[in-house]
Amino acid sequence: MNFDVIIVGAGAAGLFCAIEAGKRGRKVLVLEHNAQVGRKILISGGGRCNFTNRDIKPENFISQNSHFCKSALARYTPQDFIELVKKHKISYYEKKLGQLFCRESSRQIVEMLLEECRKAKVEIRTNCSVKEIKKSNGLLSNKTANSRQNAGVPLFEVETNQDVFNSVSLVIATGGLSFAKIGATDFGYKIARQFGLKTIETRPALVPMVFAKGAEDYKQLAGVSCDAAVSCGKAVFRENILFTHRGLSGPAILQISNYWRKDTPVSVNLLPTENAFGLLENNRENRQKLDDFLGQFLPNRFSEIFTRRNFANKPLNQLGKKEIEQTAQVLNDWQVFFGETEGYDKAEATLGGISTNELSSQTMEVKRVSGLYFVGEVVDVTGWLGGYNFQWAWASGFAAGQVV
């Protein structure tokens, strides 16, 4: 039961790391506690897996160290993954903003990864739960296929519900906390604690937001969406917002949720292509009521409720200068207070995780524990919505796969 590399977690990063290590002739074992590998890949992108983005920049990632992701992302690029997808004859398309999706099904990505694993002779054990991990300075037996079995090479002992396995390298690829119902656990963070590594506090990322008290009227708007520019601090996203039964969702809100902090309002520009003051000023002769007028730019139901909540619903030609100023201010900068997020059950990713200070950005190896690696979402690197998180999983898995 000796291996060169044991990888815990058969998700995007773990499988990719396994493929790369296997291609180098390493004897690789992947342990997955689910009955099936890559369950998150299967449900991703609404079943079509937004597997990468054509335009990946370090600025698309959030981390305490914004430079950390650069090395791995530069060494395994979106084009590299696109070539692999093409090699497997998976047809794909760009939905918007460089986001690449499978035309048919995310299952094709999982099948592609499994096919590459087979070619690289990677062994995968499913339904396999890790009970304990120990590290010693033992020797690997002669049966081990590769050459790192020098005296003093650290040896990991991984006790599972199936067997006890040993390896020279141990890769933790157990992902973040989102979607416990498909197997997400805090295993990676526990291992970090076991080895005394610093972790950055975790938070749900890319997650719908729940209104603070007092916004009950908007609940009637569940299902209504509109284009908006949403900002929090320096971050700005121009995409749709969507009303839900409890608050707001939609791509612009999911993106801004990564930057939101409790008690900080999010600014929503409801007329992102218009200077609302100029627009109202230019229509001072207009006899339409404000809600009807705004209905040309916003969904009717929203315009009605929004006007009732925020303004006097007068004909435009009866609005005074101050009222025009105040109305325009709210339309271009609606300050929305959220009480909380919808949490990990609805979040697409997890912010925070293993501190990048603990890891080599070249290899993902823990600086203080040789042979131990963390890859993928468990690390404190979180991408925007739009294929960035998978690209990080592929790239960080690739980086470790070259050296484990």
Ligand SMILES: Cc1cc2nc3c(=O)[nH]c(=O)nc-3n(C[C@H](O)[C@H](O)[C@H](O)COP(=O)(O)OP(=O)(O)OC[C@H]3O[C@@H](n4cnc5c(N)ncnc54)[C@H](O)[C@@H]3O)c2cc1C
């Ligand atoms: C609904 C949804 C849709 C998404 N859509 C997209 C998208 O279209 N594009 C995009 O870029 N990103 C998307 N994401 C985010 C993306 O799926 C993740 O960032 C990515 O899968 C992270 O890869 P990973 O390998 O680090 O973790 P995961 O893919 O989560 O894999 C971790 C694996 O480890 C296993 N595991 C956990 N604990 C243990 C344990 N104790 N023992 C053994 N195994 C364990 C898990 O079962 C899992 O198989 C989406 C996420 C969700 C939740």
